[in-house]
Ligand SMILES: O=C[C@H](O)[C@H](O)COP(=O)(O)O
């Protein structure tokens with residue numbers, strides 16, 4: 001009989017189960033405390049119970065845990081200093097959505113050599129998240145693969161669904177079961193309709209296919225996530241200006257959804273240039289200072305050093321602390337921007 005399935009599948013490799021991974025890398029008491037208080041702080045900002053500014057700063061993607069931890073220590077020290085006015089949490093992104101093809105992040109290809117050792121990628125990601133949370137610094141990431149949450153979601157205070165997946169039913173279903181606030185990005189063309197629909201879908205109970213903690217295929221039933229919100233990341237044109245922000249908030253209110261949102265200072269708001277992020281940050285901050293409390297948070301793509309480099313280099317060794325995906329601002333600029341915001345808030 002002719003083979004009718006898996007025609008284009010080359011190989012299946014078993015994954016360690018989430019439960020097994022948690023036995024090897026258990027959640028610590030200190031990390032659990034950071035996660036629970038981090039989530040509550042973000043939820044309180046979203047619901048208006050507290051008025052601190054949320055800032056999510058960190059690399060576009062993690063490829064070197066050592067550099068990520070060095071960044072985390074710097075951010076944690078700053079978090080302590082600005083804590084009375086700013087809730088600072090770290091972008092720790094392990095999964096990259098690609099416009100066409102490219103390196104898809106540390107979980108997918110942790111050794112940056114097309115060996116796709118996903119078991120090692122998940123383990124490295126979980127270990128790094130434990131280490132960062134142990135310092136007291138809450139973490140944020142984009143979840144791209146709906147299998148990933150069972151391995152790392154217990155260590156995250158905030159999650160993004162990206163511009164390329166906000167319209168996906170699978171991602172909305174996944175978000176409906178996540179334990180932390182979830183930000184839906186507007187679509188890459190700039191439209192916010194898919195994100196607004198996503199907030200409604202993810203806020204509702206869902207029944208879908210996923211895995212359980214033992215890694216078994218399961219029907220997952222959720223209660224709906226009450227803490228979903230919008231992230232403006234620009235599109236065909238930027239959307240951090242007062243008119244775009246006002247329009248987005250009106251649409252959210254008309255749909256009886258939370259009208260507090262986050263402005264991503266990078267991506268199509270910065271013209272994908274690291275040099276553009278400071279301008280967006282200052283403009284969004286000015287709006288907030290002028291009374292627009294609907295801008296509850298800002299996101300910065302930031303690394304130890306500015307710019308980006310090709311992955312995995314053009315025959316040269318990678319430079320330490322420099323992004324291998326989108327351009328990032330340097331730590332120095334990040335610190336200046338956050339201190340400047342602190343002095344004005
Ligand atoms: O933030 C990261 C990138 O903008 C996103 O992953 C898309 O990248 P690409 O267009 O280079 O594939």
Ligand SMILES: C=C(OP(=O)(O)O)C(=O)O
Nearest residue numbers: 097162163164185233267
């Ligand atoms: C991929 C990202 O963003 P977006 O979905 O807005 O392109 C990101 O923040 O890394």
